[in-house]
Structures are given as C-alpha cells and as structure tokens.
Amino acid sequence: MRSSKRDHILDSALRVVAEEGVSAVTFEAVAHASGVTRGGLLYHFPTKDALLLAVHEHLAQRWEAELREALGGDPADATDDEKVAAYARVSVRGVTGPELLLMLEARKHPELSRPWNDVMSRWAPDPAGISADDPDAIARMVAYYAADGLWLGASLGTHVLPRDVRRAAAEYIISALRAH
Incomplete structure (x- = not known):
C-alpha cells in the first residue's frame, strides 16, 4: 500500500x-470515513486488531518524530537530560482526544501498548535505574513527570494554560533540570 493511502x-x-x-x-466506520471500500481495508488490514495496532503504531511514530525534531537528532546520541528536555518541549502541545483514548485503551492490551512503550523506552528515564540516593536521577524523573503533567493538563485541565505560558513552563522545567 502506498504510504499516503495508508496514512489516509x-x-x-x-x-x-x-x-x-x-x-x-x-x-465499516473506517471505510465510510476514508472513502475506501471495506474490501480495500481488509486487503491491507486483515483483522480489526491489525487495524487498531496500525493506528497505535501510526500515532506512536508521529509522537517519536515530534520528539526527534525537538531534540534535533537521534535519542541514542543524546544525554538523558537532553531527552527529557525534548519531551518537555513536545509536552506543550498536549494530548489529543484520540491519542488519550487510544493510550488508555492500550493499557489493557500488551500488543497495543508495545508501540508506545517502544517510544518511551528511548525517551523516558528508566525507573528501574533510579536510585533514591542519586539527586540527578531524581531531578530528571521529577522533570519528566512535570512535563507529563503539562502534557496531560493541556488536555484535561479545567484551567488550560495559554500556549505561550505552557511553552514558558516547559522551558522552566528544562532550566530547573539544567540547574541541578
């Protein structure tokens, strides 16, 4: 399938x-929304599970592309602090409704969680590697969770911060991480 048709x-x-x-x-719903026949969908996605997994992979790939752009490179070549800083910058946009619904649904299904977990394994601090006696690791984890809160708050909060304030908050998170 051509990439543009798949993306559509x-x-x-x-x-x-x-x-x-x-x-x-x-x-039926996706065929109607996309203008592709049900048979055309079945040709590319043999089951509903295959379609749902592809949707999760599609979103996770977009998310990773945003993180790479914010970082300006490959996470394998970055420090843990640089990856958390990129995560904070991306968190400014907040989560979309479909992303949040799909992420919540994925938590019940390991196969659907895999694309999200793969991305996070490259970007988030590994909780197993954090020692309570390592102030740098604790600061990094706090910065990560603060960025998570900014990301989720932009989508669920009753008092959504204006975008420029969210951007300033992300930069504050990054500067606090650097100061430590």
Whole structure:
C-alpha cells in the first residue's frame, strides 16, 4: 500500500475515534470515513486488531518524530537530560482526544501498548535505574513527570494554560533540570 493511502486510512480511523470513541472503530466506520471500500481495508488490514495496532503504531511514530525534531537528532546520541528536555518541549502541545483514548485503551492490551512503550523506552528515564540516593536521577524523573503533567493538563485541565505560558513552563522545567 502506498504510504499516503495508508496514512489516509489511519487518519480516518483517528477521526472515528475522535468522533465516536475507540469502540466505534469498525471496518465499516473506517471505510465510510476514508472513502475506501471495506474490501480495500481488509486487503491491507486483515483483522480489526491489525487495524487498531496500525493506528497505535501510526500515532506512536508521529509522537517519536515530534520528539526527534525537538531534540534535533537521534535519542541514542543524546544525554538523558537532553531527552527529557525534548519531551518537555513536545509536552506543550498536549494530548489529543484520540491519542488519550487510544493510550488508555492500550493499557489493557500488551500488543497495543508495545508501540508506545517502544517510544518511551528511548525517551523516558528508566525507573528501574533510579536510585533514591542519586539527586540527578531524581531531578530528571521529577522533570519528566512535570512535563507529563503539562502534557496531560493541556488536555484535561479545567484551567488550560495559554500556549505561550505552557511553552514558558516547559522551558522552566528544562532550566530547573539544567540547574541541578
């Protein structure tokens, strides 16, 4: 399948999630939203599970692309602090409704969690590697969770901060991490 057709189908599935929720993702709903026949979808995604996994992979790849852009490179070549700083910068945009719904749904299904976990394994501090006696590791973890709060707060909070304030908060998180 051509990449643009695949992206179109997956973006259409995301519209279904945004409008009706994860449980509404059926071949019929995605076919209608994308203008592709049900048979055309079945050709590329033999099961609903395959379609849902592709949607999760699609979003996780987008998320990783944003993180790489914020970092300006490959996470394998960055320090842990640089990766958390990139994460804080990306957190400014907040989470979209479909992302949040899909991430929550994925927590119940290890196969659907895999794309998200793969991304986070490259960007988030590893909790298993943190010692309570390591102030740098603790500072990094606090910065990571503060960025997570900024990300989620932009989407769920009753008092959503203006974008420029969220951006300033992300830079504050980064400067606090650097100061430590």
